[in-house]
Amino acid sequence: MEASKLEHFKQLLLAELRRHAEHVSEEQAAALDAASDDAKESADLALRDVIEEMALKLGEKESQMVADVDQALLRIEEGSYGICVRCGHPVDERRLEAMPTARYDARCQAIVEEANGEGAGPSL
Numbered sequence: 001m002e003a004s005k006l007e008h009f010k011q012l013l014l015a016e017l018r019r020h021a022e023h024v025s026e027e028q029a030a031a032l033d034a035a036s037d038d039a040k041e042s043a044d045l046a047l048r049d050v051i052e053e054m055a056l057k058l059g060e061k062e063s064q065m066v067a068d069v070d071q072a073l074l075r076i077e078e079g080s081y082g083i084c085v086r087c088g089h090p091v092d093e094r095r096l097e098a099m100p101t102a103r104y105d106a107r108c109q110a111i112v113e114e115a116n117g118e119g120a121g122p123s124l
């Protein structure tokens with residue numbers, strides 16, 4: 001995926017994180033802003049710390065969403081973002097727009113949900 005697109009999805013993910021941070025505390029939201037606004041080279045570790053702290057303070061379901069965002073940010077760093085982790089095919093970008101944390105393409109998502117015997121929740 002092109003760097004400009006990755007940056008776009010990274011911003012979507014950070015916006016998602018910020019939404020959850022506000023559920024924790026204003027202080028946490030401010031910390032997240034500071035971590036994501038910092039000079040880019042040094043920001044990633046601080047951002048990770050903020051995410052981990054958020055996850056500890058959130059309920060189970062929301063902390064899972066934060067973990068999903070964290071994983072997506074990691075995949076951006078690793079260069080595997082936007083690729084289905086199950087079949088290795090590119091995930092449709094419209095799908096990523098709607099759900100930037102998507103790990104699977106639509107086909108594999110359906111298969112995985114079928115295997116789990118449940119829907120993946122309202123955000124999916």
Ligand SMILES: [Zn+2]
Pocket residue numbers: 084085086087088089104105107108109
């Ligand atoms: Zn797939």
